[in-house]
Amino acid sequence: MTDDRIYAQAARAWPFEEAKKLVERYKSAPPKKGYVLFETGYGPSGLPHIGTFGEVVRTTMVRQAFQRLSDIPTRLFAFSDDMDGLRKVPTNVPNQEMLAQHLGKRLTLVPDPFGTHESFGHHNNAMLRGFLDGFGFEYEFQSSTDWYMSGRFDQGLLDVLRHYEQVQEIMLPSLREERAASYSPFLPVCQKTGRVLQVPILETNAAAGTIVYQDEDGTKVETPVTGGCCKLQWKPDWAMRWHVMNVDYEMSGKDLIPSVQLANKICRELGSPPPEGFNYELFLDDKGQKISKSKGNGLSVEEWLEYAPPESLALFMYQKPRAAKRLYFDVIPRAVDDYLTFVEKFEGEAPAQKLENPAWHIHNGKPPVTGNGIPRNALSFGILLNLASVANAETKDTLWGFVSRYLPEANPVSAPFLDKMVGFAINYYRDHVKPHKKYKTPDDMERAALTELLAALEAAPEGASAEELQNIVFEVGKKHPFPELRAWFKALYETLLGQETGPRMGSFFALYGRKESAALIRKALDGSIG
Structure with missing residues (x-):
């Protein structure tokens, strides 16, 4: 074996x-x-x-x-x-x-x-x-x-x-009394009209392979059950x-x-x-109701593929199939980033671990290699989405201007998957983020923290990495009396991005650029953002 x-x-x-x-x-x-x-x-x-x-x-x-x-x-x-x-x-x-x-x-x-x-x-x-x-x-x-x-x-x-x-x-026994009274497993197909009939079956003849039914016009008809003359x-x-x-x-x-x-x-x-x-389990819509084709609630495949690659939809189908899950637009960014995370983890896993990785099942054991057209976590969908938001991007060229500065070796030809991600981020921002953006005016404590963060970013080394910038954000937050660091990051998202959730800020600052990030903070401080 x-x-x-x-x-x-x-x-x-x-x-x-x-x-x-x-x-x-x-x-x-x-x-x-x-x-x-x-x-x-x-x-x-x-x-x-x-x-x-x-x-x-x-x-x-x-x-x-x-x-x-x-x-x-x-x-x-x-x-x-x-x-x-x-x-x-x-x-x-x-x-x-x-x-x-x-x-x-x-x-x-x-x-x-x-x-x-x-x-x-x-x-x-x-x-x-x-x-x-x-x-x-x-x-x-x-x-x-x-x-x-x-x-x-x-x-x-x-x-x-x-x-x-x-x-x-x-x-x-599984039928209502009225339905059971006329039920038969056989539905004759009328040879005159081609209609599949739900009519009483009057006789069965197993030896002859026929049934007798009462046609819609009241006549009795004997027909074989074979050859397409009946269906079940x-x-x-x-x-x-x-x-x-x-x-x-x-x-x-x-x-x-x-x-x-x-x-x-x-x-x-x-x-x-x-x-x-x-x-x-069945899917739920944004209100927690079961998705119904007749109601048209929930998401279609075509809608998902407007904002994300099919691999992310396959991951959504893979995860917890016996649990009821909301299938709505807001699950898409997380599904994309989870997919990228699983693909990146796959490369370093032991053979037994790989079989537990959803990427194995999505790609039949052969997921793509990150860095070869597939972005690593530093360029998550969430990061691209927030970049599209602050840059108010409407074209791929706008986002690629930032991406190319961050990854000089990448371009739409050499990184086609990343290019698709850029397009998906713009589409999602345009339809599902921009209409709901609402910037918060920083309070006194948030203003003091943002002012210190601005100074720290400007003083950071020219080539500071995303991780170094993330540490700066952490250290600034610790110096101010936020009830927890989560509140500090929430304040950053609400004042700088106009939303309640967001990316790793160090990665975002590195991609957007320190000068551009500093300008963004100044806008939040002087009330000109949004």
Whole structure:
């Protein structure tokens, strides 16, 4: 056994803990299908969103961990439920009146309101693939319509029909009385209209592989359950999919735990072990409310990527997946700086420690090297953001003027990641800092401390390092009767930056320049700042 395998077996990071479930699952023999199958699901009635990203990136992290623990090949299916009927018209698409005429049809029969693809389902599937490809995920796209229409689900559908009563016994107690009275796991697809029907099932014939249902016009229709003539309600559909594909791992949100439990029971009833699973907590908005696609609260992937690199979003998804977390604009700067910190720490860590570092999981064991286009902590996102604030920067050139003086060897070509960070800082400052800046007028104690800090900065050696400047700030603060040093730094942030939090002031002064920092303090003292 290699050292890498030994380290992986001892790793405690949550993706390794999840991957060990799969090692245990196949400890006696590898899967007959020849690979371990990971799956993520997507409902293409709408566009991909931040939850889609979170589920795929987290599943990918578990897959990567498993690949370090086992030699069994793996596959990841990104499964689109495009056989579903269109139940309501989304509010964020064009041609809504046209879509309303096709309610009930499977999504791959509904015309594309954007006019670019074969159907609405095909359009959203293309969006999903483009979304996943843009992040470089390794996956295989799978279409529910294709599996149903090609017959690859036929055996599973016949298995559900043979276990019809048992499936009903599992499902009915979970339903309201009114819903239970007409519930059936099968949804016939009307051969005249293409609509996926929610109608009573009058008879089942397992031997013939058919059901009899009452059509919307009142007539009785006998139809095969195979060949795309029927689809399943989503919970039995989930279970049947696991059963047919022999899915080994699928995670889902905490809100779906009851659904997972039902699908697990149905899967076992059909004769297959359900997949290993993981239930992640849902995100909260800035008010502590759960994020909802219909409400539009919270953050979208596109909004995050306006202000930060995708690696920072991957880190946010990695950290504490079973804890409810606020997903709003104010978490972005911390996520970026935490990412940079983990990347920088990675280089000096022992092999076992590296497996616990989020950077390992974000980059599949090969994070970038700091200093080679990735800034070290001295140039954190927080520092750049505050520099943009005091310089009132609206262009990259303004910030690069300071950065180049601080790091003469860096430029937008040699440090492309840093160049992106500069742009992100300007965007974030413009949209989320500038509108809320409010400078505090220093009181007598703060004025005395600022006056002493001004003199100390001007007397500092010409080439004083960020650490030396930080020590100066500390020493000045200690000489004045602040209740604690934290109050001194808060006073600096409020009087010099117009906000309650900020960066290491020594690093900020070093980057902004001693002369410029001294001028900033003078403005705070004479009331001309802001």
